[in-house]
Amino acid sequence: xxxxxxxxxxxxxxxxxxxxxxxxxxxxxxxxxxxxxxxxxxxxxxxxxxxxxxxxxxxxxxxxxxxxxxxxxxxxxxxxxxxxxxxxxxxxxxxxxxxxxxxxxxxxxxxxxxxxxxxxxxxxxxxxxxxxxxxxxxxxxxxxxxxxxxxxxxxxxxxxxxxxxxxxxxxxxxxxxxxxxxxxxxxxxxxxxxxx
Numbered sequence: 212x213x214x215x216x217x218x219x220x221x222x223x224x225x226x227x228x229x230x231x232x233x234x235x236x237x238x239x240x241x242x243x244x245x246x247x248x249x250x251x252x253x254x255x256x257x258x259x260x261x262x263x264x265x266x267x268x269x270x271x272x273x274x275x276x277x278x279x280x281x282x283x284x285x286x287x288x289x290x291x292x293x294x295x296x297x298x299x300x301x302x303x304x305x306x307x308x309x310x311x312x313x314x315x316x317x318x319x320x321x322x323x324x325x326x327x328x329x330x331x332x333x334x335x336x337x338x339x340x341x342x343x344x345x346x347x348x349x350x351x352x353x354x355x356x357x358x359x360x361x362x363x364x365x366x367x368x369x370x371x372x373x374x375x376x377x378x379x380x381x382x383x384x385x386x387x388x389x390x391x392x393x394x395x396x397x398x399x400x401x402x403x404x405x406x407x
Contacts, residue, residue: 228387245282288365296395328381336364
C-alpha cells in the first residue's frame with residue numbers, strides 16, 4: 212500500500228517570522244517529494260528478484276529506502292513542531308530534569324541548529340528509552356539518530372527549509388523556529404512513546 216502525505220499539521224499562515232509560501236513549498240515539494248520517492252523505491256523493491264539481483268542494487272535500494280522513509284517521518288515531526296503551543300507539565304519536568312531548565316534546553320537546541328547553518332541535517336529532541344531521558348541529537352542525510360530513540364521535536368536545517376525567506380541567515384530561521392515551537396505536540400508524542 213503506497214504511503215500518502217499526511218495533512219499539513221500546522222497553519223502556515225500563522226507561523227510568525229516564516230512565510231506561508233516557504234512552509235507550503237517545503238510541505239509540497241520536500242515532504243511530498245520524499246513520499247513520492249519512497250513509493251517509487253518501494254515499488255522497485257516489490258519487483259526485485261532477491262535471489263538474482265546484484266548486491267549493489269539491493270544495497271542501494273535499501274539505503275535509499277531508509278533515506279526517503281526517514282525524510283518523510285522527520286518532515287512529519289518538523290511540521291508538527293510548528294505552532295507555538297506550550298509544553299505540558301510532564302514534558303517541562305523531563306526537560307528540567309534532563310537539561311536543567313526549559314531555557315537551557317532551548318539554548319542548546321538552537322545552538323545546535325545554528326551550528327548546522329549552511330549545511331544539511333536535522334536537530335532532534337528525542338526520547339531515549341535506553342537511558343530513560345530526553346536527548347538533543349544531530350542527524351545528517353536523514354539517517355542519523357540515537358539508536359532506538361524517538362524524535363518528538365524536529366528542526367530541519369536543510370537549506371530548502373529556510374533559504375527562500377532567510378537566504379544565508381540560517382540563525383534567523385532557527386530563531387523564528389524557536390519562537391514557534393509546538394511543545395504541546397511534543398508533549399503528546401512523549402506521552403505516546405512512554406505509553407501514557
